[in-house]
Amino acid sequence: MSIVRPRPIVPGDRRARRLSLWLALATLLLLIVSIGIGYAPLDIFKALQDGLAGRDSLESIVLVELRLPRALLGALVGFALGLTGAAMQGLLRNPLADPGVLGVSAAAAFGAVLAFYSGLSLLVPLALPLGGLAGALVATGLVYGIAGRGAGTMALILAGVALSSLCGALTALALNLSPNPYAAIEIIYWLMGSLADRSLDHVWLVLGPIALGTALILSTAPALDALTLGEDSAASLGFDLARLRLKLVVGAALVVGSAVAVSGAIGFIGLVVPHLVRPLTGHRPGRLLLPSGLAGAVLLLGADILVRLLPVRPELKLGVVTALIGAPFLFWLIWRLRRTG
Amino acid sequence: MRLDARGLSLTRGGHRILDGVDVALRAGEFVAVVGPNGAGKSSLLRLLAGLARPDAGEIACDGVPLGKLPPRTRARSIAYLEQRAAVHWPMRVDEIVALGRLPSRGPLGAATSADAAAIAAAMEMTTTTALAGRRADTLSGGERMRVLLARALAVGAPLLLADEPVAALDPHHQLHVMATLRETARRGAGVMIVLHDLALATRFCDRVVLLAAGRCLADGPPAEVLDDRRLAEAYAVDVLRGSEGGEPWILPWRRLAPAGVVRTGRDDQSKPEETR
Numbered sequence: 001m002s003i004v005r006p007r008p009i010v011p012g013d014r015r016a017r018r019l020s021l022w023l024a025l026a027t028l029l030l031l032i033v034s035i036g037i038g039y040a041p042l043d044i045f046k047a048l049q050d051g052l053a054g055r056d057s058l059e060s061i062v063l064v065e066l067r068l069p070r071a072l073l074g075a076l077v078g079f080a081l082g083l084t085g086a087a088m089q090g091l092l093r094n095p096l097a098d099p100g101v102l103g104v105s106a107a108a109a110f111g112a113v114l115a116f117y118s119g120l121s122l123l124v125p126l127a128l129p130l131g132g133l134a135g136a137l138v139a140t141g142l143v144y145g146i147a148g149r150g151a152g153t154m155a156l157i158l159a160g161v162a163l164s165s166l167c168g169a170l171t172a173l174a175l176n177l178s179p180n181p182y183a184a185i186e187i188i189y190w191l192m193g194s195l196a197d198r199s200l201d202h203v204w205l206v207l208g209p210i211a212l213g214t215a216l217i218l219s220t221a222p223a224l225d226a227l228t229l230g231e232d233s234a235a236s237l238g239f240d241l242a243r244l245r246l247k248l249v250v251g252a253a254l255v256v257g258s259a260v261a262v263s264g265a266i267g268f269i270g271l272v273v274p275h276l277v278r279p280l281t282g283h284r285p286g287r288l289l290l291p292s293g294l295a296g297a298v299l300l301l302g303a304d305i306l307v308r309l310l311p312v313r314p315e316l317k318l319g320v321v322t323a324l325i326g327a328p329f330l331f332w333l334i335w336r337l338r339r340t341g
Numbered sequence: 342m343r344l345d346a347r348g349l350s351l352t353r354g355g356h357r358i359l360d361g362v363d364v365a366l367r368a369g370e371f372v373a374v375v376g377p378n379g380a381g382k383s384s385l386l387r388l389l390a391g392l393a394r395p396d397a398g399e400i401a402c403d404g405v406p407l408g409k410l411p412p413r414t415r416a417r418s419i420a421y422l423e424q425r426a427a428v429h430w431p432m433r434v435d436e437i438v439a440l441g442r443l444p445s446r447g448p449l450g451a452a453t454s455a456d457a458a459a460i461a462a463a464m465e466m467t468t469t470t471a472l473a474g475r476r477a478d479t480l481s482g483g484e485r486m487r488v489l490l491a492r493a494l495a496v497g498a499p500l501l502l503a504d505e506p507v508a509a510l511d512p513h514h515q516l517h518v519m520a521t522l523r524e525t526a527r528r529g530a531g532v533m534i535v536l537h538d539l540a541l542a543t544r545f546c547d548r549v550v551l552l553a554a555g556r557c558l559a560d561g562p563p564a565e566v567l568d569d570r571r572l573a574e575a576y577a578v579d580v581l582r583g584s585e586g587g588e589p590w591i592l593p594w595r596r597l598a599p600a601g602v603v604r605t606g607r608d609d610q611s612k613p614e615e616t617r
Binding site: 228230232233235240278283285 | 387390391392412413414415416417419420421422423426427428429430431432433436437440441443444446452476489492496
């Protein structure tokens with residue numbers, strides 16, 4: 001007979017689990033709201049019945065081809081940005097790091113623009129997101145090639161900054177050389193970020209990379225906690241920092257690369273969300289990861305619902321709205337840093 | 342458990358930091374590494390903690406080369422407290438101390454009652470129990486140092502390496518931490534710290550390692566190592582000595598002209614002070 005001893009649970013862990021649960025419920029709720037909102041009235045129940053019965057009614061097509069992909073991608077992209085933002089802030093121990101700090105976002109955007117520009121996106125249906133993903137993965141290889149296997153954090157940041165500038169310049173070059181103004185405008189609109197007119201194929205394309213990248217990033221939670229004490233202390237606690245950086249760089253490339261590839265550049269979510277959630281997780285970077293991802297999903301779904309409810313047509317680009325909400329928050333953050341610092 | 346290092350050499354940026362240092366740390370010993378600024382004390386401690394590889398020489402932990410130990414095994418065997426250690430996020434004090442248990446956690450990371458006991462004991466020893474609910478950014482420098490020492494003690498490792506653990510502390514807490522570390526050694530751990538305070542080294546430590554310019558000038562009981570000649574050679578200071586209740590004390594009193602002082606090779610310090 002064995003005696004079952006009660007395991008002491010750190011209360012902070014329990015609170016964070018409860019927070020994740022609430023955020024997951026909120027995500028689910030907003031998913032349903034997002035599916036229910038659109039430009040044409042939709043009888044959801046009829047659409048569901050037809051969809052499940054395999055009848056190609058107008059309702060079921062609107063649900064499966066328009067509403068569902070948009071809602072699912074909103075959740076996926078928001079999760080990706082919130083998660084990676086928290087991971088990058090933890091890795092760099094800097095509250096101003098965002099998911100694109102290692103150059104992945106700019107590279108994914110450039111990859112997609114290249115697919116646009118080359119005309120590939122007209123020939124192959126998923127060329128745009130595939131180009132974005134390819135850009136993100138090439139960028140990761142480059143960052144690692146430049147910074148080296150045993151690179152310190154500073155070398156990684158510098159490589160990321162250099163890569164971002166290069167990809168920004170190349171994107172501008174593509175715009176500059178674009179054959180006609182309509183192509184240029186189309187690229188600019190795509191870069192602003194949106195979830196409109198995506199299909200379930202987009203969802204299937206990014207689901208794998210996002211799941212894999214998420215697993216990689218979540219596995220770094222204890223190491224990120226230890227990193228709170230500095231690099232030497234983290235290493236003395238048995239964490240291999242070179243491996244930690246590799247996991248996070250590859251994870252960020254998969255997750256953020258996917259997000260940018262299907263939605264364009266959606267700013268500020270990855271920067272702002274970790275700050276909103278951090279105090280609720282006891283400022284512990286590893287524990288922040290999952291709630292920050294879920295809160296990202298909530299915020300992005302909310303923003304995407306907002307652009308459809310606003311009486312502005314054609315609808316505002318999602319990236320514009322998140323930036324408009326996010327930038328004032330950044331001012332507030334700086335003001336608060338000034339007060340405490 | 343014991344650490345044995347032989348012939349440690351380290352060069353960084355063309356500058357020789359350590360030059361053939363032999364040093365050992367045995368169970369139950371409280372050892373101070375002393376020496377002037379730039380002598381290589383912190384570098385030595387980092388090498389012994391397995392955080393960097395020496396250019397030459399070898400370190401063995403119970404006969405096993407340090408580099409061959411899996412990182413988690415090494416982390417459970419050797420606890421390390423870095424110099425001027427910081428806390429980058431304003432976590433709660435008890436959660437910071439709990440980070441010391443990370444090497445003992447399973448893959449799912451659930452805390453056990455052994456973890457809770459180790460954390461409570463470490464906080465008790467460093468008198469940080471009352472700070473448990475405070476956020477790191479509300480602590481004073483000395484409080485933070487004690488919390489971080491508690492974090493290192495919470496590892497429960499048989500070897501503890503601490504780089505200047507009393508540097509930020511007031512006299513009361515300096516004495517308290519030194520007594521705590523000596524008590525940790527009495528309970529069977531090997532404790533090695535970097536220290537600038539020769540008086541504390543003399544009073545509390547079993548052994549003193551005197552480094553200067555990357556070389557080990559002496560290694561032995563404090564009374565033997567910290568004699569007038571060696572202190573003059575290493576630091577260029579003259580000291581006052583005495584004893585109180587049978588315990589010897591030592592107080593740096595006067596600077597000496599640096600002629601004859603062992604310095605790092607790139608500086609030309611041979612001129613007497615008066616002619617400059």
